[in-house]
Amino acid sequence: MRTLISFCALFIAFMNGSAQTFNKLTIPDSLHGPNCTLRIADTFAQLRSGNQTITGAINGHTFWGPTVFVKKGDTIRMNVINALNDSTTLHWHGMHLPAVMDGGPHQVIPPGTIWKPYWKITNDAATYWYHPHLHEMTLEHVTKGVGGFLIVQDDQESALPLPRTYGIDDIPIMFTSRRYVANNQFAVQNTAYGDYLLANGVHDAEVTLPKQVIRLRILNAEIERSYNIGFSDNRTFYVIGTDGGLRDKPLAVNRLHIAVGERYEILIDCSNDELGKSFDLMAYNANQLFGFPGGEPAQNGQFGSLLNNKNFTMLHISIGERTTNPVITIPQTLIPFQPIDINSASSTQTIQVMGGAPNSPMPFHFMGGIFNINRIDKTIPMNSTQKWTITNSNVFGHTFHIHDVQFNIIARNGNASAVGQHEIGWKDVLYLPRNESATFIARFVDYADPLHPFMYHCHFSNHEDDGMMQQFVVVPPTEVSEDSIDFSSISIFPNPATESIMIDSRDIDLYYVSIQNVNGKTIMMLPQPEKGVPINVSALPKGFYSVRLTDMKTKQVIVRSFVK
Amino acid sequence: MLKLCCTLVLLFCSAISSLSVETSNIGRVITPFSAPMAQGGDFSFENFPQAKAMAIVFTCNHCPFAELYIRRMNDFHREFAPLGIPLIAINPMDSLLYEDETFEEMKKKVIRDSIVFPYLQDHAQSIASMFNASHTPQTFVIQQVSGMWKIVYQGIIDDNGKFPELATPHLKNTAKAILSNLSIPKDVIASFGCKINYRSP
Numbered sequence: 001m002r003t004l005i006s007f008c009a010l011f012i013a014f015m016n017g018s019a020q021t022f023n024k025l026t027i028p029d030s031l032h033g034p035n036c037t038l039r040i041a042d043t044f045a046q047l048r049s050g051n052q053t054i055t056g057a058i059n060g061h062t063f064w065g066p067t068v069f070v071k072k073g074d075t076i077r078m079n080v081i082n083a084l085n086d087s088t089t090l091h092w093h094g095m096h097l098p099a100v101m102d103g104g105p106h107q108v109i110p111p112g113t114i115w116k117p118y119w120k121i122t123n124d125a126a127t128y129w130y131h132p133h134l135h136e137m138t139l140e141h142v143t144k145g146v147g148g149f150l151i152v153q154d155d156q157e158s159a160l161p162l163p164r165t166y167g168i169d170d171i172p173i174m175f176t177s178r179r180y181v182a183n184n185q186f187a188v189q190n191t192a193y194g195d196y197l198l199a200n201g202v203h204d205a206e207v208t209l210p211k212q213v214i215r216l217r218i219l220n221a222e223i224e225r226s227y228n229i230g231f232s233d234n235r236t237f238y239v240i241g242t243d244g245g246l247r248d249k250p251l252a253v254n255r256l257h258i259a260v261g262e263r264y265e266i267l268i269d270c271s272n273d274e275l276g277k278s279f280d281l282m283a284y285n286a287n288q289l290f291g292f293p294g295g296e297p298a299q300n301g302q303f304g305s306l307l308n309n310k311n312f313t314m315l316h317i318s319i320g321e322r323t324t325n326p327v328i329t330i331p332q333t334l335i336p337f338q339p340i341d342i343n344s345a346s347s348t349q350t351i352q353v354m355g356g357a358p359n360s361p362m363p364f365h366f367m368g369g370i371f372n373i374n375r376i377d378k379t380i381p382m383n384s385t386q387k388w389t390i391t392n393s394n395v396f397g398h399t400f401h402i403h404d405v406q407f408n409i410i411a412r413n414g415n416a417s418a419v420g421q422h423e424i425g426w427k428d429v430l431y432l433p434r435n436e437s438a439t440f441i442a443r444f445v446d447y448a449d450p451l452h453p454f455m456y457h458c459h460f461s462n463h464e465d466d467g468m469m470q471q472f473v474v475v476p477p478t479e480v481s482e483d484s485i486d487f488s489s490i491s492i493f494p495n496p497a498t499e500s501i502m503i504d505s506r507d508i509d510l511y512y513v514s515i516q517n518v519n520g521k522t523i524m525m526l527p528q529p530e531k532g533v534p535i536n537v538s539a540l541p542k543g544f545y546s547v548r549l550t551d552m553k554t555k556q557v558i559v560r561s562f563v564k
Numbered sequence: 565m566l567k568l569c570c571t572l573v574l575l576f577c578s579a580i581s582s583l584s585v586e587t588s589n590i591g592r593v594i595t596p597f598s599a600p601m602a603q604g605g606d607f608s609f610e611n612f613p614q615a616k617a618m619a620i621v622f623t624c625n626h627c628p629f630a631e632l633y634i635r636r637m638n639d640f641h642r643e644f645a646p647l648g649i650p651l652i653a654i655n656p657m658d659s660l661l662y663e664d665e666t667f668e669e670m671k672k673k674v675i676r677d678s679i680v681f682p683y684l685q686d687h688a689q690s691i692a693s694m695f696n697a698s699h700t701p702q703t704f705v706i707q708q709v710s711g712m713w714k715i716v717y718q719g720i721i722d723d724n725g726k727f728p729e730l731a732t733p734h735l736k737n738t739a740k741a742i743l744s745n746l747s748i749p750k751d752v753i754a755s756f757g758c759k760i761n762y763r764s765p
C-alpha cells in the first residue's frame with residue numbers, strides 16, 4: 001500500500017528544477033523474523049519525468065527492500081530467492097555469523113536459485129543492512145537499488161525511553177545519489193558520485209514528523225560521497241547509536257560526518273517546534289578538506305557531480321501533530337559501553353592502502369595485492385583479540401569495512417585522543433582520510449572455518465569492485481584431522497519426495513548442501529543445514545535432482561539423488 | 565585449502581559473461597538466419613518474401629521491461645507487416661540459466677499474450693552474437709540494400725516503457741522513414757533492460 005501511494009505521489013510530483021517541490025518519503029515495508037523470504041528481482045521505477053529507470057529491488061518494491069526486524073537471541077532463517085537476470089549475493093552487513101552464511105563474494109546465488117542461510121542473532125540492537133556483494137558486480141547491483149535495512153532489537157534497547165514506532169517517530173533513511181544517462185537509466189561506469197539525491201529511493205524527499213523526539217536511523221549508501229550532516233536551523237541533535245550498538249549516553253552535536261557504509265542513529269527534539277514549521281536535514285559538504293569524498297569541485301565527469309562541494313538538502317521536514325504517548329525528552333543515559341580491553345590484543349594486523357593515484361597502473365588496493373578470490377590474505381586464530389591498523393598514505397579518503405566483527409576504534413594516527421567522540425562505540429565501518437591511519441580492536445571469538453573467508457574492503461563499491469578487498473579466515477586453535485570419512489551411511493528420504501526431503505547424515509556434520517536439477521543447474525543452496533530439519537522441496541517441478549553434500553571436517557563431496 | 569576454495573567458487577558460480585560496451589552495428593551485413601518459432605515450424609527469411617525491411621527485437625519471457633512492450637510489438641507487426649516490414653522477436657536467453665526461457669515457456673507466452681509476430685528461440689545465441697545484441701528489449705531494423713540485409717537502426721522500440729502515449733516511437737519512425745524512402749538517423753540509442761548473458765565459449 002505504501003509503495004503504491006508513494007509511486008502515485010512520485011508520478012504526480014515529477015522531479016523538476018524547482019527546489020520547492022517535494023515528494024513524500026517512502027518508508028520501506030517491514031518484515032519480521034525469524035523466518036524471512038527475500039526475493040530479489042529486476043524491476044523499474046518512475047523516478048523522474050520521462051522513461052522509467054531499470055532498478056533492482058526486493059519483495060515487490062521498486063527500489064531497495066523491506067526492513068527486516070529481528071530479535072537478539074533468535075535464530076533467523078533467510079530464504080533468499082534470486083529472481084534477477086544476473087548472479088548476485090546478499091551480504092548481512094554488520095552481522096556476526098559463520099562465513100559461509102555471510103553473503104560475501106563466495107556465496108554466489110545464480111539466477112533462479114534459492115539460498116538459505118540462517119544464524120543466531122548475537123549482535124546488539126542497532127541498525128544494520130543487507131546488500132549485494134558479488135565481486136566486480138557490487139557497484140552495478142547496489143546502484144540498481146538492491147538492499148534493505150536489518151534492525152536488531154534486544155531487551156536492553158527495548159527498556160529505554162526511545163522512540164520506536166516504525167515510520168512514525170523511528171525513521172530509517174537510506175541516502176544515496178544517482179546520475180542519469182540516456183533514457184533516465186542509472187549511470188554505472190566511471191561515476192563516483194550521483195547528481196541527484198535519493199532518500200529511500202525518493203528524490204527531493206519530505207516527511208512530516210510529529211512534534212516530539214524523533215529517532216532517525218541514517219545509512220550512507222552512496223558509492224563514495226560522505227555527508228557532513230546538520231539541520232538548516234542549526235539545531236543540536238543527539239547521536240545515540242553507531243554501526244553496531246547504542247552509545248552509553250547521547251552525544252549532542254551540530255554536525256556529524258557519515259561516510260559510506262556507516263549508520264548513525266540520531267535523536268532530534270521537535271517537541272518545542274511549532275506545528276507546520278519546516279526545516280531541512282542538510283549535507284554541509286561545501287569547502288571540505290581535499291580528500292573528503294564529494295568535495296571535488298567538478299560538476300561532471302568521473303569525479304564530479306552536481307552535488308559536489310556544496311551544501312544541499314537531504315530531507316525536508318515539516319512538523320505535524322504529536323502522537324499519543326510521545327517521547328518528549330532526550331534520555332540521559334543509554335547502554336553502558338564496555339570496550340574491548342586494549343591490553344588483551346595478542347597481535348596487530350597492518351593494512352596499507354596502495355595504488356589509485358593518477359597515472360598509477362594499479363587501482364586502489366591493499367598491500368599484498370588486488371583482490372584474488374583464491375588467496376587468503378590473513379589467518380586469524382579463533383579466540384584472539386587483535387588490533388588492526390590501516391594506513392592511508394595515499395591520494396584520497398576511503399571507508400574501511402570488515403566482516404564478522406564489530407570493533408572499537410582505539411586510535412587515529414596512533415593517538416587515542418584523536419578518535420572522534422561520535423565514533424566511540426561499536427563500529428564495522430571507519431572513515432579513513434588521506435594521510436592518516438586508524439587502529440581498531442576486535443575479538444574473533446567463534447565460527448572458525450579454515451576454508452571460507454570473510455572480507456575486509458573499502459566500502460566504496462567501485463573501489464571494492466576494482467580490487468580494494470582482501471580476505472581472512474578464522475581458524476580453530478587445533479589443526480583439524482583430515483581423515484577420510486565413511487559416507488556410505490548418508491541417505492536422503494523419502495525418495496521419491498513430494499513436500500520435503502530429510503538428509504540422514506548420522507554423525508557426519510554437513511558443511512554445505514546444494515541441489516541441482518537434471519540440467520546441472522544449482523537451484524537450492526543450503527550452508528551448514530541443520531540436522532533433522534526437513535528441506536522443503538514442494539515448489540520444485542517434478543523431476544530428477546542430485547544433491548551435493550560437503551562434509552564439515554574433510555570438505556569431501558559426495559552426490560546423492562532423489563526424484564520428485 | 566586454496567584448491568578447495570576455488571572448487572567452491574566454481575561450484576556456486578554460473579559461468580556467465582556479458583557485453584558491456586555498446587558499439588554501433590549500423591551498416592553491418594546480416595546473413596539471413598533461421599530458427600525454431602514458438603508458433604510452430606521454423607522461421608526463415610522466405611516466410612516474408614515481400615519484406616523490404618524487418619524489425620528485429622531481442623526479447624525474452626522474464627525481463628519485466630521487455631514484458632511492457634509485447635502489445636506494442638503486436639501492434640507494430642499488424643500495422644507494418646502488410647506494408648513489408650514484419651517484426652521478428654528473438655529470444656537469446658540461455659534456457660539452462662533461466663527456467664522461464666525454455667521453448668515450452670515461449671509457446672505458453674505466445675498463447676497467453678496472443679502474440680502475432682514470429683517468436684524465435686536463438687538457442688545457440690548465434691543470432692544475438694551476429695547483431696552484437698546486449699539487452700532485452702533491444703531493437704534493430706535490417707533493410708535489404710542491393711541484395712544484402714544490412715542493419716540500419718539500432719536502439720529501442722520507444723522511450724517510455726510504461727506510458728506509450730508519452731513516448732517518441734523510434735521504431736515506428738524508422739519504419740515510416742523506410743516506407744517513405746527518407747534517410748534514417750545513424751545514431752545508436754543505448755539499449756537497456758535485462759543483460760543478455762552470453763555463454764562462455
Ligand SMILES: [Cu+2]
Pocket residue numbers: 364397398399458459460463464468
Ligand atoms: Cu576506497
